[in-house]
Amino acid sequence: MSTTAFSQLVDVHYTPLYRFALSLARNQADAGDLVQQTFYIWATKGHALREVSKAKSWLFTTLYREFLSVRRREQRSTSIEDLPPSEQDVATEEIDRARSMDANTVMLALQSVDEVFCAPLTLFYLDDLTYQEIADTLDVPIGTVMSRLSRGKAQLRDSLKKPEKNAQKVIPFNQTKKGQTS
Amino acid sequence: MNNDEAKFILSAYRPSGRDANDARFTEALKQARQYPALNEWLAQAQALDAVVMDKLAQIVPPAGLREQILAGGKVSQKAPPRRRQLGAWLALAASVIVVLAVSEVWLGQKVQAAQHNYAEFAVNDMHNSGHHPPQGNGMEEALGKLASSDLHSMSDLEFSFNEMKAGGCRTVKCGEREVIELCFNRDGTWYHLYVMPRKVSRGPMLAKSKPYFLAMSDSAAAVWTDGVFDYAVVSPKGMNDLKGLAG
Numbered sequence: 001m002s003t004t005a006f007s008q009l010v011d012v013h014y015t016p017l018y019r020f021a022l023s024l025a026r027n028q029a030d031a032g033d034l035v036q037q038t039f040y041i042w043a044t045k046g047h048a049l050r051e052v053s054k055a056k057s058w059l060f061t062t063l064y065r066e067f068l069s070v071r072r073r074e075q076r077s078t079s080i081e082d083l084p085p086s087e088q089d090v091a092t093e094e095i096d097r098a099r100s101m102d103a104n105t106v107m108l109a110l111q112s113v114d115e116v117f118c119a120p121l122t123l124f125y126l127d128d129l130t131y132q133e134i135a136d137t138l139d140v141p142i143g144t145v146m147s148r149l150s151r152g153k154a155q156l157r158d159s160l161k162k163p164e165k166n167a168q169k170v171i172p173f174n175q176t177k178k179g180q181t182s
Numbered sequence: 183m184n185n186d187e188a189k190f191i192l193s194a195y196r197p198s199g200r201d202a203n204d205a206r207f208t209e210a211l212k213q214a215r216q217y218p219a220l221n222e223w224l225a226q227a228q229a230l231d232a233v234v235m236d237k238l239a240q241i242v243p244p245a246g247l248r249e250q251i252l253a254g255g256k257v258s259q260k261a262p263p264r265r266r267q268l269g270a271w272l273a274l275a276a277s278v279i280v281v282l283a284v285s286e287v288w289l290g291q292k293v294q295a296a297q298h299n300y301a302e303f304a305v306n307d308m309h310n311s312g313h314h315p316p317q318g319n320g321m322e323e324a325l326g327k328l329a330s331s332d333l334h335s336m337s338d339l340e341f342s343f344n345e346m347k348a349g350g351c352r353t354v355k356c357g358e359r360e361v362i363e364l365c366f367n368r369d370g371t372w373y374h375l376y377v378m379p380r381k382v383s384r385g386p387m388l389a390k391s392k393p394y395f396l397a398m399s400d401s402a403a404a405v406w407t408d409g410v411f412d413y414a415v416v417s418p419k420g421m422n423d424l425k426g427l428a429g
Contacts, residue, residue, distance in 0.1 A: 003255075006252070006255050007252055007255075010248060010251050010252060010255070011248070014247065014248055014251055015242070015243055018241075018243040018247065019238055019239075019241050022241060028244050032243070032244060032247050032250070035243070035247065035251065036247070036250055036251050036254055039251045039254065039255055040254050040255070042255075043254070089223060089226075090223070090226040090227045090229070091226075092226065094230060095226065095230045095233055098230060098233045098234060098237070099233050101237065102237075102240075103237045103238070103240035103241050104241075106233075106234060106237035106238065107237070107238065107241055110234070110238070122238070124194065124196065124231075125231070125234050125235045125238045126235075126238065127196055127198050127200055127235060130200070130204075131194070131201070131204065131206070142206070145194070146190065146193070146194040147190075149193060150193045153193055153227075153231075156234070157230070
């Protein structure tokens with residue numbers, strides 16, 4: 001792939017990839033590292049991908065797998081069965097409260113959602129991928145994506161109600177990595 | 183489909199309209215249009231989703247990330263060709279080494295086979311053909327030198343294959359190659375020296391460094407080359423006697 005083509009690919013995708021990475025990694029530095037690593041893998045392997053139209057999906061999938069390659073070694077994933085039932089009715093006050101928040105506060109709320117729900121939820125809000133692409137990225141069936149979205153939204157709404165608690169709930173990715181090595 | 187099932191499905195329906203043509207949502211959307219409460223719920227849920235989407239879209243990557251990615255990409259994009267090139271060279275070098283090794287083994291085996299064949303031919307010919315002292319002009323001098331020479335000094339004799347052949351020296355075929363036989367007596371023992379011009383020889387070169395010895399019954403042969411002729415000398419007294427000639 002030429003430098004120009006690579007540059008164009010980065011320009012188109014690095015921002016949504018960063019947002020996705022930030023929701024997963026929970027801090028800017030690690031999110032940046034994940035995005036860089038993803039494009040590095042593209043530069044070394046992805047150029048062999050014949051269908052350029054699949055580049056976006058490939059990038060999201062690769063980023064998520066890179067994230068999981070570290071996170072899977074942790075035991076912090078939440079069992080779906082342990083979650084409380086979702087609250088499905090949305091009050092107008094919730095919408096207004098969210099609207100009044102700045103982007104970082106909303107991102108913090110998103111980051112506080114359990115990881116198993118955070119990834120599909122972020123991909124849902126990024127609005128870049130189809131459901132099939134999201135399912136492929138997360139390597140789960142579409143039905144599971146929808147189920148996790150429903151649960152994830154309930155958690156997000158709960159986090160948006162108590163934004164002051166989210167900073168305490170969010171454990172930056174780099175701290176969990178340090179915890180692994182100690 | 184009841185309204186709870188529809189809510190479950192519609193909670194995945196994005197307000198951007200991206201999923202408008204997705205058949206998975208068709209029935210649930212139809213249900214929402216039929217039930218005002220469900221439709222109201224969908225409108226509220228999508229309003230909240232739209233806010234979150236908008237907030238997420240306001241997140242910008244840190245300054246310099248793009249440049250870092252591009253710089254990293256340039257480095258990594260340049261790396262594969264070098265690795266491929268290095269890999270290709272390594273593969274080529276490995277291939278050459280393998281070919282050389284195989285060739286060396288193959289040539290070694292060919293040379294050894296040629297030496298063995300030549301020695302075997304010489305011993306058999308000595309046993310089957312009797313003694314034939316050199317013929318022609320100057321052969322007496324050569325005979326004298328042979329009688330007192332060690333193996334390597336025999337190569338110092340100035341042989342003229344055609345003159346010896348014209349002078350009546352016995353020639354014999356070793357395979358398809360013509361060889362001159364020179365028999366000389368040394369301390370009462372008849373030795374047979376076979377000389378084959380290399381330009382006539384189309385077989386592999388014999389070892390130049392040291393003679394190849396072959397013992398057969400009570401006899402033994404040594405073969406070597408000086409690059410001009412291939413020599414084989416046979417002693418009817420065996421290996422120890424022949425190695426005595428080698429000095």
